[in-house]
Amino acid sequence: MHITSPAFKDNARAALDDDALQRALGNVRSGFIGKRAKAAAALPEFEQLRDAARDIKDHVLAHLDLYLEAYADKVEASGGHVHWAQDAEDARRIILGICEAKKARTVTKGKSMITEEIGLNAFLEEHAVTPVETDLGEYIIQLRGEHPSHIIAPAVHVNKDQVEEDFRRVHTHLDPARNLEEPTTLLSEARAVLRDKYFQADIGITGANFLVAETGSSIIVTNEGNGDLTQILPKTHIVVASVEKVVPTLEDMSQILRVLARSATGQDMSVYTTLSTGPKRPEDPDGPEDYHVVLLDNGRSAMLGSEFQEMLRCIRCGACMNHCPVYHAVGGHAYGWVYPGPMGAVLTPSLIGVDQAGHLPNASTFCGRCESVCPMRIPLPKMMRHWREREFSRNLNPAAARYGLGLWAFFAKRPAVYHAAMRLAIGTLSRLGRRSGRFASLPFAGGWTRFRDLPAPQGATFQAQWAKKRKSA
């Protein structure tokens, strides 16, 4: 997919002016936060489970090579095939190879961010294979020619009237006079249209929430049931998963499951948690005859042992973006690639390079809400700071920012000079702004005053006021 992360500032500005998007983003602000808080509060062991989940993934990452070997052996022992993909191109080629071997024309897909990461849909289309997204949100954005704007609610940027328009445009076999006012009618229509696709598909492709080394199972967690129909009706099931999805045992998976849905949608458990192991057995009347797993590295092995290793604990619940004031303001598309929000601000520079994605770790207020709700306790703000440092050390920031930071650092390292300069500046500004109490424009502060007035300082510096207060007390 075309990367627009370098244009984050322009994307963000456009997003703020997009009325339909702003209306849709209201649903993120109002819904997710309360639901997660309620679910977390209802389980006394929730915080302990977060610790346990973090420790499991830390253990896995320290032994990732060995758990992957154990997992791959088990998949093969159960009759499945494992393919190793070093990068996106490898993965696309492997998947297309399976499609060609099976002479597949239509492929149904369960929701998968990894297939977004490798740009699978566009690639399959170029090679005469039609991918059909079956998750309702993914289906809607596929009709619109868009990409997900959220990792668990891909169409969260779309309003109901827009869905209605898209359905009328694409479902031309249906009565144009039909009433589509109610969301449930839209859902029923998508259900009926997609039902046929499941039966027509030659191959079903899903992602994986977990890969269990103990059993060689791939696990998907969904609410709609589309992932299950995708993987049990076609003759071939392909799982595409990144290497860090592996967990040791079913018990370890259960620990993380208990924090996953609660953090994501505020459910205690998603509706369908499905464990798939190998192809169907001789006695099975349904299920795929062939089972393939494509294990994708795509830069992750290089994150091991680095200051970004902890990012590989991420289970893609979306809690960080659900709680992020920046995401709330601009939505997911502004981030310019597959992964938005705080997790995207850390992961995207790792996967596509900080020279392309340098704006993302800067698009943060450092309020810390993402880390406070992350079920895997990933220190997202800290890692955004690591990216800012790398960006600075590689001279990627604009000259003005570097010069400004250098100037600030000069003063910050010399407290006496700093305080003197602050006293002078605050005193001057306070006198200049005495009449109106604010500035509509100010040299070097255009970035602020273009959008709002800058309040004039009231009297002395904070340090001076603090000292005075302590003295009088």
Added chain:
Amino acid sequence: MSDARSAILARMRASLGQRAEDAARRAAVADRLQRAPRGIVPQRGQLDPAARTELFCKMAEAVQASVARVASAAAVPGEVSAYLKTHNLPARVRMGADARLAAMPWAGEPHLEIASGRAEGSDLATVSHAIGGVAETGTLVLTAGSDNPTTLNFLPEHHIAVVRESDLVGDYESIWDRLRQIHGKGVMPRTVNMITGPSRSADIEQTLLLGAHGPRALHIIVVAD
């Protein structure tokens, strides 16, 4: 593809500063896979059998499943008929070859037509037998096979799932123990479905709607035994 495999694994070892033959690391992995430590198991489900059943039913109803409790397996066919009637459904269900279901007195419901085998897209109602249920979250657990084909769980509008009260457990971990007993350690049926309520989606303006692609309704029959 084996060179991709060795390249990826070699990069991981290099990043981690480890060597492949490190016996201590291998032992740590083998030990965890063997022991499968349980971790934190919520107190919520750790109850005596009667309270566990109560909790299972309450949690399942909280996620919009409907629950009927019957006194014995012999009462299941009657309950299935009654459910279909209440929901204005034709007196027809599909089910697999499950011996527990087969042993039930279906002849007592002469109007009820029973189709067998895997589900078809046109089936309105199916019946399957769960291997257990987890009280913690009101979750049913079903396994693939000719006894209870997986399609029965996903294709119909109404999925009726039978579970024995004695098969209800407090937590997911107890289900894994049972699967290991039945299939052996590290061996799994093709598909294990953990099902918590009927299918749903909130993809349109975050409004929760039931019946996205799977069943619109999940009816659980808990059999006392």
